[in-house]
Amino acid sequence: MTGKISDNLGRSSGLIKAVSAGRTGTVDWDTTPKTGTVTAASGNGYFINTSGGGITVNLPAGSAGSIVSVADYAATWDSNACTVSPNGSEKIGSINGDVALTTKGQSVTFVYVDSTQGWLNTMDSTSNVRASAFVTATGGTITTSGDYKIHTFTSPGTFSVSGVGPGSPTQSDEASYVVVAGGGGGGYQFGGGAGAGGFREGKNSSDPYADSPLDSGTAITLSSSPGSYPIVVGGGGAGAPNSTSANGSAGSNSSFSTITSAGGGYGSRNGSPYPGGAGGSGGGGGSFGGPVNPGGAGNTPPVSPAQGFAGGSGSAGPPDPGFQAGGGGGGATAVGTPKGPDGTVAANGGAGATSSITGSPVARAGGGGGGASSAPAVVGAGGSGGGGDGSNPAGCAPDAADNLGGGGGGGGPSQAGNAGGSGTVIIRYKYQ
DSSP states (O other): OOEEEOOOOTOTTOOOOOEOOOOEEOOEEEEEEEEEEEEEOEEEEEEEEESSSSSEEEEOOOOOOOEEEEEESSOTTTSOOEEEOOOOTTOOBBBOOOOOOOOOOOOOEEEEETTTEEEEEEEOOOOOOOOOOSEEEEEEEEEEEEEEEEEEESEEEEEEEOOOOOOOTTTEEEEOOOEEEOOOOTTTOOOOOOOOOOOOEEEEOOOSSSTTTTTSOOOOOOSSSOEEEEEEEEOOOOOOEEETOOOOOOOOOOEEETTEEEEOOOOOOOOOOOOOOOOSSOOOOOOOOSOOOOOOOSSSHHHHHHHOOOOOOOOOOOOOGGGOOOOOOSSSSSSOOOTTTTSSSOOOOOOOEEEETTTSSEEEOOOOOOOOSSTTOOOOOOOOTTTTOOOOBOOOOOOOOTTTTTOOOOOOTTTTOOOOOEEEEOOOOOOO
């Protein structure tokens, strides 16, 4: 089968005319893809398929007005070149030498002019106008895992989609996601550990990675029109200052498309009534020598599956503050541990959720540990997934690590609470 295109004098649908004193010719496209060496004939166009390796096109002996076209059939010239070779001592662009075409989707038309310049390219398309078989996108830090690309956002940005696949039956227009909000900040002086930022995940059913227990089973269907998806990454909440008895601050929300994860609830201060703050996961209650300060509610606002769990209650030991400690902050998959009556049972933060969306298993959104007074009160450990440890008289624990959404630990005697960790947004799709 052949086809014709035209240009220049006598423009008409279907042919390119090469007009000179020596010859007038047309390009007839041979639509059988070429997978081996091509001996070109003047007046012909060839679709060159280099998916199996590089291919050479040998030009014919030139005379004024001779014309040959080549086009990248499989969009593979960037990896396997199409080499165009002149006949004998003839030239391409004034030089007797081969030309390597290495641009993906390229098409080139050569016309023989004279013995000085030889063959000159008169048309050169470097566009690659093709429907998308998979998602094509930019934004964030991009890594790969097999046939999948992963975009990781650790700060606000834009996920920009320029192409999507046809969808069914392989869901080639869908993206898996993990959206983690910022963790809350811990409370002052024997304060509660803060709640983790909300953790939400949705996996494309054809994507093979190991998801967390919180996978909703529904991925995001993408569109290239308009194709711009604002990304919000929530910051961690500040820990309570040590200059005053105070609660910590809540973490901030993270979002992608229709998915919003709520910031972690704050850890409360010692005293009463000071319950932990509600949020994606709830903050731990502060210690007190009287009534128990309860932990804050998790999964607030409510979504399904739940984005996090409640914080633990603080201790209600004797009036002597030496026996007091705050409750642990809630995590993505477990509640924060409450303190025992005398504060001797560690109030650990709740465990986070582990997902392999980035290609390897990573735990995120662990709750902060409760802060403790002097012995025998026991400091709480942060939950797996970035939860910060509580503090005690021996020293102040560090803030929760960023980009995991963990809650900050509660403060020890006359100590500030610790800050929560910032969140992250991770998007994954098949690209080949």
